[in-house]
Amino acid sequence: xxxxxxxxxGIIAHPAARKEATPRRSRVSLTPYGLVAPAxxxxxxxxxxxxxxxxxxxxxxxxxxxxSLSWIGLGNYHEMFADRVFWIAVRNTLVYVGIVVPxxxxxxxxxxxLIQSGTSLRGLYRTIYFLPxxxxxxxxxxxxxFMLHPQFGLVNGLxxxxxxxxxxxxxxRGTALYALCAIGIWQAAGFNMxxxxxxxxxxPKQLYEAAxxxxxxxxxxxxxxVTWPLLxxxxxxxxxxxGIRSFQVFDTVHVLTKGGPSKSSExxxxxxxxxxxxxxxxGYGAALTVVFLGFILILTLVKARLADRxxxxx
Amino acid sequence: MTTSSNFSLxxxxxxxLLIAGAIAMLLPFIWMISTASKPPSxxxxxxxxxxxxxxxxxxxxxxxxxxxxxxxxxxxxxIVTVSIFVLQVLVALPAAYALAKLRFIGRxxxxxxxxxxLLIPPQATAIPVFLLLHKLGIxxxxxxxxxxxxxxxxxxxxxRQFFRNVPDDLVDAARMDGxxxxxxxxxxxxxxxxxxxxxxxxxxxxxxWNDYFWPLIVLNSEHLRTPPLAVAHFRNxxxxxxxxxxxxxxxxxxxPLLVAFLLAQRRFVEGIALTGIK
Amino acid sequence: MARIELKGIRKSFxxxxxxxGVDLTIENGEFLSLVGPSGCGKSTLxxxxxxLEPQGAGEVSIDGNVVxxxxxxxxxxxxxxxxxxxxxxxxxxxxxxxxxRMRRLSTVERLPLLGALLPGRRQxxxxxxxxxxxxxxxxxxxxxxxxxxxxxxxxQRQRVAVGRAMVRQPVAFLFDxxxxxxxxxxxxxxRAELAELHRSLRTTFVYxxxxxxxxxxxxxxxxxxxxxxxxQVGRPADIYDNPRDVRVxxxxxxxxxxxxxxxxxxxxxxxxxxxxxxxxSSQTAGNCRIGVRPERIExxxxxxxxxxxxxxxxxxxxxxxxGHDGAEARVVARINDVRRLPEIGANMxxxxxxxxxxxxxxxxxxxxxxAEQAERIREAAxx
Numbered sequence: 001x002x003x004x005x006x007x008x009x010g011i012i013a014h015p016a017a018r019k020e021a022t023p024r025r026s027r028v029s030l031t032p033y034g035l036v037a038p039a040x041x042x043x044x045x046x047x048x049x050x051x052x053x054x055x056x057x058x059x060x061x062x063x064x065x066x067x068s069l070s071w072i073g074l075g076n077y078h079e080m081f082a083d084r085v086f087w088i089a090v091r092n093t094l095v096y097v098g099i100v101v102p103x104x105x106x107x108x109x110x111x112x113x114l115i116q117s118g119t120s121l122r123g124l125y126r127t128i129y130f131l132p133x134x135x136x137x138x139x140x141x142x143x144x145x146f147m148l149h150p151q152f153g154l155v156n157g158l159x160x161x162x163x164x165x166x167x168x169x170x171x172x173r174g175t176a177l178y179a180l181c182a183i184g185i186w187q188a189a190g191f192n193m194x195x196x197x198x199x200x201x202x203x204p205k206q207l208y209e210a211a212x213x214x215x216x217x218x219x220x221x222x223x224x225x226v227t228w229p230l231l232x233x234x235x236x237x238x239x240x241x242x243g244i245r246s247f248q249v250f251d252t253v254h255v256l257t258k259g260g261p262s263k264s265s266e267x268x269x270x271x272x273x274x275x276x277x278x279x280x281x282x283g284y285g286a287a288l289t290v291v292f293l294g295f296i297l298i299l300t301l302v303k304a305r306l307a308d309r310x311x312x313x314x
Numbered sequence: 315m316t317t318s319s320n321f322s323l324x325x326x327x328x329x330x331l332l333i334a335g336a337i338a339m340l341l342p343f344i345w346m347i348s349t350a351s352k353p354p355s356x357x358x359x360x361x362x363x364x365x366x367x368x369x370x371x372x373x374x375x376x377x378x379x380x381x382x383x384x385x386x387x388x389x390x391x392x393i394v395t396v397s398i399f400v401l402q403v404l405v406a407l408p409a410a411y412a413l414a415k416l417r418f419i420g421r422x423x424x425x426x427x428x429x430x431x432l433l434i435p436p437q438a439t440a441i442p443v444f445l446l447l448h449k450l451g452i453x454x455x456x457x458x459x460x461x462x463x464x465x466x467x468x469x470x471x472x473x474r475q476f477f478r479n480v481p482d483d484l485v486d487a488a489r490m491d492g493x494x495x496x497x498x499x500x501x502x503x504x505x506x507x508x509x510x511x512x513x514x515x516x517x518x519x520x521x522x523w524n525d526y527f528w529p530l531i532v533l534n535s536e537h538l539r540t541p542p543l544a545v546a547h548f549r550n551x552x553x554x555x556x557x558x559x560x561x562x563x564x565x566x567x568x569x570p571l572l573v574a575f576l577l578a579q580r581r582f583v584e585g586i587a588l589t590g591i592k
Numbered sequence: 593m594a595r596i597e598l599k600g601i602r603k604s605f606x607x608x609x610x611x612x613g614v615d616l617t618i619e620n621g622e623f624l625s626l627v628g629p630s631g632c633g634k635s636t637l638x639x640x641x642x643x644l645e646p647q648g649a650g651e652v653s654i655d656g657n658v659v660x661x662x663x664x665x666x667x668x669x670x671x672x673x674x675x676x677x678x679x680x681x682x683x684x685x686x687x688x689x690x691x692x693r694m695r696r697l698s699t700v701e702r703l704p705l706l707g708a709l710l711p712g713r714r715q716x717x718x719x720x721x722x723x724x725x726x727x728x729x730x731x732x733x734x735x736x737x738x739x740x741x742x743x744x745x746x747x748q749r750q751r752v753a754v755g756r757a758m759v760r761q762p763v764a765f766l767f768d769x770x771x772x773x774x775x776x777x778x779x780x781x782x783r784a785e786l787a788e789l790h791r792s793l794r795t796t797f798v799y800x801x802x803x804x805x806x807x808x809x810x811x812x813x814x815x816x817x818x819x820x821x822x823x824q825v826g827r828p829a830d831i832y833d834n835p836r837d838v839r840v841x842x843x844x845x846x847x848x849x850x851x852x853x854x855x856x857x858x859x860x861x862x863x864x865x866x867x868x869x870x871x872x873s874s875q876t877a878g879n880c881r882i883g884v885r886p887e888r889i890e891x892x893x894x895x896x897x898x899x900x901x902x903x904x905x906x907x908x909x910x911x912x913x914x915g916h917d918g919a920e921a922r923v924v925a926r927i928n929d930v931r932r933l934p935e936i937g938a939n940m941x942x943x944x945x946x947x948x949x950x951x952x953x954x955x956x957x958x959x960x961x962x963a964e965q966a967e968r969i970r971e972a973a974x975x
Contacts, residue, residue, distance in 0.1 A: 031495040032418040039409035040424065042465035046443060047431050053442035064448065111335060118328045127579055128336045131343065134575050134582070136524045138542040139564035142549050143346040146557055154345050157362035186339070194583055209644050210677035214756070215665040215694030224702075225690070229681040248435060251526045255546050269437055276441045277531050285441050293438050300433050 054293075057286035064280035076287035086288075088263050089271045092177055096184065096267060097246040103185040104246075105239055108192025113227075115193075116200045117219075126197070130190040137187060141252045144183050145170060170256055173264040180252050180265055188245065192238050199234030203227065233307070240303040247295055268292050350374050350561035357557050374562035381551070382563050386537060387544035388570070394459050394529075394540055395519045401464040402518060403511065410473030411499045415485055425474070431467035437527065444531055458532040459540070463522065469514050476510040477503060513584045520582075523571060541567040594654050594763035594796050595620045596641060601650035603636055610636050611647070612820040618764075623790045623797040625807035628817035629843065634800045637817070638766050641798060642671050654763065665694075670757035671766040674773065676749045678741040684752045685724055685737040691760045692720045727758045730792075746774050747782060754789070764796035771806060783809055804844045808832065816840045838952040841883050847911055847924050850889065854882040854951070862951060862961065865916065867895050870964040871946055875953060883950035886911060889925035891934075894943025898923055900934045914940060 058076055062069035080086045115125050132140065147154045148169040156166035169179040207226050216222045250269040253259060259266035259274075272292060276285025348364050349357055351371040356363070378384055412418070413425050439462075447458050480503065488502045504511070526542040533539060539547065548563050575582045596618040603611040610633045618624045626634040639645040641652060643664035652659050659667050670691075678687050693702060696716050701707045728734045731751045741749055750770060757765055770786075771779045787810045790797050801807055807814050808828045815825045816839075823837045835841035841849045854864035856879075860872040864882045891912065898914030901922060910930045913922040925942055927933065934940055951959040 032412040032416040032421070035408035035412040035416075035495065035499065036424060038405045039465060039470060042405060043427065043431060043467065045446070046462050046465050047434060047439060047467065048427070050439035050442035050446070051434060053445075054438060057442065064445065107335075111332070114328055114332050114335075118325055120325070121329070121332075123579070125332050125336065126583070127576070129339055130583065131572065131575075132339055134520065134571050135343070135568040136542055136545070136571070138524075138526050139545050139567045140342055140346075142545055142560060142564050143342045145549075146349060146561065147342060147345055151360055152358055152557075154341070154362065157360065160360070161362070186342070190339070204675065204677065206673045206675050206677040207679065209664075210671070210673060210679075210756075211690075212644065212664045213642065213669070213671045214691040214760075217663055217665045221694070221699075225679070229679070232681070244435070248437060250437070251542075254526075254530070255549065272437070272440075273527075273531075277444070282441055282445060289438055289441060293435075296433075296435055296438075 054286045054289050057283055058290045060283045060286075062283045064282055069283070072283070076284045079284065080287055080291070085263055085266065085271065089259075089266045089268050090291075092264070092266055093247060093249070093268045095177060096181055096249055097243055099178070099181040100184040100188065100246045100249075101239060101242045103181070104188035104192050104242055105235070107185060107189035108194075108238065109196050109231075109235070111189065111193045112196035112200055113223075115197065126193070129193050132187050133190040133194075137251045138255055140187070141183060141255050144179075144186075144252075145256050148179055171261060173261050176257050176261060176265040180249070180257070183252055184246065184249065188242060192242060195238050195241075196231070196234060199231050200227070203230045236306040237303070240299055240306070243299050244296055247292070247299070268295075346561050346564055349557055350565050352558055354556070354558060370558060371562065374558040375566070377556065377559040378548070378563040378566060381556075381559065382544055382548040383536075384544065384563060384566055387539050387541050388566070390538060391523055391541045391570075393456060395522045397456070397460045398463045398522050399515055399518045401460065402466045402469050403515075405464055406466055406469035406473055407504060407507075407511075408496070408499045410470050410477055411495075411503050413470070413474045414477035414480075415482065415503075416495070428467045428470050428474075432471060440528070440531060447532065453532055454534045454538065456538065459529055459538075462528070466514075466518065469518070472510060472514055473507060476507050480506050512581055516578075516582050516584075520571060595656075596764060596796065596798070597651075597653045598637070598641070599651045599653075601637065601640055601652070602648045603633075603640060603645065604648055610820055611640070614650070614817075614820075614822050616815060616822055616825065618796060618798060619813075621794050621796055622812045623787070623799065623810060624813045624815060625811040626798065626800045626815050626817060627802065627804055627807040627843070630802055631819075632817040633820040634802075634817050635768055638671075638768055638798060638800045642669055642766055643667050644671075668760075668763050669766055670760050670762035670764075671768065672750075672753050672757050672770045674769045676741075676753040676770075676773075678749060678752055678756075680741050683738050683740050684733065684744070684755075685728075687741070687752055688724045688727065688737075688756045688759050689720050691756060692723060695760075696720065723759050724755075727755045730758070731755050747778050750774065750782065754786075758793070762795070764798060765793075767797065767799040767801075769801055771801070772803070779806075786810060805846065808844065814844075816843060818843075835883075835950060836958045838881060838883070838956040838958075841950060841952070845885060847886050849883045849885050849950070850923050851921065851952075852882040852884065852923065853919055854880045856880050856959075861964075862949070865896055865919075869946065869949065871949060871951070871961040872964060873951065873959045873961045875959050879954050880959060881952045881954075883952060884944045884948050886924045887926040888948035889923065889942050889944050891925050891927060891940050891942045894941045896943060897939055897941045900936055900938050900940055903933050903936065905930055905933065912940070914942065 059071060059073055060069045061072045061075065111125075111129055115122050146152075148156075150156055150166070150168040150171070153169075155169065159166040167175050169175050203226065207230070208222055211222050211225050214225075216225050248269060249267050250273065253265055253267050253270045254273065257265045259270050268288065269292065272285050272288040275281045275288060344364070348366065351369055351374070352366040353368045353370040353373070356366055356368065413421060413428070443462050444453075447453050447461070452458050452461070484502060484506065485498060488498050493501060523540075524542060525540070526546070529538075529540045529543050530546075533543065536547075545560075545564055545567050549560055552560055598614055598616045598618075601611050601614040602609070614633075614637060626637060628634050636645060640647045643659065643662065647660075654667065654669075678684075679690065682690070696719075697707070697713065701710050701713050701716070707713055724737075725734065728737055731754060733748065733751050733755060736744060736748055736752070741752070744752065753770070767786075771782055774782060783806055786797075786799075790810075799807070799811065808831075811828060813825060814828055814831045816823045816831065816837075818837075818839050824831060824835065824840045826834075831840060832844050835844065838851065842851070852864050854862055856873055856875055856877050857863055857868070858877045860874065862869045862871045862873065862880065862882065869882075896916070898916040900912055901915045902913040904911045904913075907930070910927040910933055912925050912927055912934055914925065915922055923942070946963045949961060951961050953959050
């Protein structure tokens, strides 16, 4: 029977081959370039050009609207490293990342584990925990602001019930940054939860049964033997993604505190924004962007290195 | 995984813990709705209560729409997100098809560029792109909000991965039927890629509806504001006086996405999880 | 070494009954295969024995002790899974050491850093290492111990999985279709290896498979399951030669047994294709099915004839498919001399001896028949 099929195929292939001999070759060779041209152009214009541009700009003293610019080498960087505000911004950003990443990753992991450990109402819980991720951050930030209102806010109201006098969360130098961290964790936990759920679901059930047969009788033993080792790649991934997203924090800072009070909540991107788009010091803003890129690059390299090690599991 | 003998104890504990966390997650939403439904007298009182004694939601909403011009801003949001998405698909799909199914010199280099582009955070290119738009004279316009995002390397990457799993036979059959390469992109690959395009669409719409940074940078005119900007300006304008209307405005801004999310949860989760796979 | 007894095991998933009352005794040291088509409940029964699935009703005892409330890990059984279920983050050595570490080290001793400092730990590790090395040598995987599962072939992974089961020295081994993920040649090779392993360990093996050839070649006894019920239990030769149910007859043996439509006449004789066989049964008159294995059908001469529709030349032997107007299904006959194969479309006469007949009534149950005379039927019968 297979001989017949081959014969039929041969008959059909022949006339088509005759039709598409030379003309087709030259037609196809240009088409791919036509297909990718828009994308390529836009990538050059909006991604790579600007990337090179921002690095180049950081060595100039360009300001928006100025007639010309001059090359000042590392001048911007000197200014930056001598600027107290810059270091405060770096410190605050690192504190923010240092609090939000462990917080949001742990919260996401715990919620994912809890949801997966039972079968009832999984969809409902997933939806609820995911809502903060969906809701426009600015809108929710404004809600949080009112919640944290020293007199009429929910948080201090609840604390008052218990007899504690809550601080002015967003107006107090000691608490502003940490209030923003809380909002950040609240917003990011659901996202991490989804990633962890995907990881948990991909663990083969038979591994748990094998663990059971091998003597891992308690849930903790099974977690240590199966769940945690097999979640390691997902965990590293989530940590790095969370880190990168946390480094980009801007919205809450700009709307709620503007970096204050007294720069206690000033973060890197906010400084870049003020310098680049309020003072229009494009050169200096570019230098700040380069520093920001440096941090992101480190995180990305960490992700790539850890991903390689994790690939052995497959 | 768990034995059925400890069924009830753990099951209850699990629900207790998850509900506690759920309340923490939902508290801002509940507070938002509650405040939006209260008249100023109840808002500005140190006494806490959830259910308003006087139902003022309608009033607050009216104030919000009137003072904050919400219809206009919601419309802007729709215009911007839809334009961005449509243009992204127009740009990304052909490129993804070429990268996945066609062989040409420079293909690997181009894909490497796409992968590299994925690593670039949006804030990094902000200043130069802003200067470029300024040079072109199109700042403070819809074009300024849409143009930089028409290129989505993430979209190209996603579609290309998806297309690679579409059998080559489908493409060959189309070629034998006489369809041109451009035709193949729109009449063969697009229908085959609907799930991926949908997930990407959701990711794109959510990301750009919620985007605050870029519109803040490029816009000056009030009539062009997108929803996040609208809320921010309303907050600044009211500066601690009309929380009721402010909360109502916040409700309106997040409502479209939340409603769509609740209606199509699975798709949304897929779409957002894609940002992780990035 | 264990004798496993199952009494009245029932199990349902939601509304579907998967096990409808199974009684089975697995003797100490035997190799018992649970065979049946997909969905017959054999894997579920195995998991009930292991304790991974609680039964809805009934009792499981091992060596006389009822184990129903006891956790799988405490039943002292070992299981080899279809997917092997090796821990992907551990190398082969650590995989095989897991059951020993779980049993011999306390929770504190198992902690990654602290545990290593505890005094007793080093000694335990040494004994664990010795046990694993011994089993690895027996399975010839010593050179693979440092590799992770991803770096092993299917057959090697399977051996590590068996090794992990062996180190525990369980009272019985449970196998859940362990060879189905291997390619055909490797499967045949591993069959022999597992059978030899059983002979050397002399421990009870309970082996689940849907492949009747595996069951036939490896087991000391076969238990055939259909739709949640145990239909027949016996030695392979008995199952093959003496099926008590038409489903068993069809399931075992390749190619499938021929089932010819027949009739029990009023006088007790069997009739097929308008020929009366010199066989009588004590059953009431009615329809029946005459089962004859392909290798018992003699072609070339006989009272029956059919048209050659298809010939399969296997190399060492050949099978000819004959179409007969009286039967929907084809009659498959084995031809030993592959050098003289019939032409497609030719008519062929065929016959079969009386003792090759396995008759089944319309309900599928086996009918006992007695031959009228000792000689074979050669001519067309006269009534």
